[in-house]
Amino acid sequence: TDAVVALIDTRRKVRPEEFAAKAKSLGISDRNVSALLAITWCSFPIDEPQCESLMVPFPAQDGPNPPEPIGLVGMEFEQADICLFEELAHVDxxxxxxxxxxxxxxLAYYTDTVFEVLADGERAIAGGGRYDNLIELFGGPATPAVGFGMGDVVLSLVLQDRGLLPEGDALMDALSRPSASYRPDVFVIPAGQSPEEQEAAAKAVRPLVAKLRRGVESKAYQDNEKRKPWDADRYALASNGAPPLHARSSNKATKNIGKLLQDAAGQKAKLAVIVENAEEVTIKDLRTNQQDATRTKIAELGRVVAERLGV
Structure with a gap:
């Protein structure tokens, strides 16, 4: 119920005794109160994307000497949750x-997963979630959606505290560098000849897009103990780096390469990267309609694309 959700929202803001008293006033049994305390006090690394359930010992109480657990709370994950874990793993x-x-x-309009982005484990920079019914509530069509809000002041304070906010000449240099292109640098398309290659190619698309967007930090930058995020050599090609690229992929179900290439051209992408298998791609220049005769190793793709585009 909404009252229980509102109660859980206060879990880390009130003492366990106060939380338990409020829970009991809502008609929750002692055993379920203990289980609720356990579940809402713990956080768990998602280290196994294939996990289907989670067992939590309870009761869990705050303090240096909590009592021995008297049981386990079992939680079964739905298929949608498992898919989410897999997607998080795919994009590293x-x-x-x-x-x-x-x-x-x-907030009552959330319908599924909610999330918060934290700095140093406690300061919330952003938060949001899934709200599949919100657009429909305002008279629109049923539309699955996800969104978030972000605090720019909090973010700037976190960066400032960590010495990651450029100032003076460093700030001017950072602002003077070319910004990311609104036009996609690359459009990633799955291909493959055999069913096995097609499956491997499809699985490689999302991680590859994430890798291209993230870029590769140069060896010189990594070896510099005083490095800063705005250093000019952070993604230097001359030192085995690769700059972040504007990479996209199609969300269409079709496996027709011709249609996917049309989609890439329609989005004005400069290059199409056709994933042949888990290790190789073929590059097609959509500006000249010329396709490479030889394949490129995925491990080298970022640098190859950056050199070809002159970024």
Whole structure:
């Protein structure tokens, strides 16, 4: 119920005794109160994307000497949750994510997963979630959606505290560099000859897009103990780096390469990257309609594309 959700939203803001008293006033049994305390006090690394359930010991109480657990709370994940874990793993984000059942965001229009982005484990920079019914509530069509809000002041303070906000000449130099292109640099398309290659290519698309967007930090930058995010050599090609690229892929279900190439051309992408298997791609220049005769190793793709585009 809304009252329980509102209660969970206060979990880390009130003492366990106060939380338990409020829970009991809502008609929750002692055993379920203990289970609720356990579930909402713990957070868990998502280290196994294929996990289907989670067991939590309870009761869990604050303090240096909590009592021995008297049981386990079992939670079954739905297929949608497992798919989310898999997607986080595909884009190499899973190590940054924890499951925290005390995060409910306290807003009634959320319908599924909610999330918060934290700095130093406590300062919330951003938060949001899934709201599949919101557009329909305002008279629009049923539209699955996700969104978030971000605090620019909090973000700037976090960067400032960590010495990651450029000032003076460094700020002017950073602002003077070319910004990312609104036109996609690359459009990634799955291909493959055999069914096995097609499956491997399809699985490689999302991680590859994420990798291209992230770029590769140069060896010189990594070896510099005083490095800053705005250093000019951060993605230097001359030192085995590769700059972040504007990369996209299609969300269409079709596997027809011709239609996907049309989609890429329609979005004015400069290059199409056709994933042949888990290790190789073929590059097609959509500006000249010329396709490479030889394949490129995925491990070298970022540098090859950057050199070809002159970025």
């Amino acid at each position: 984000a899973i190590d940054w994510c924890d499951l925290d059942f005390s995060v409910v965001r306290g």
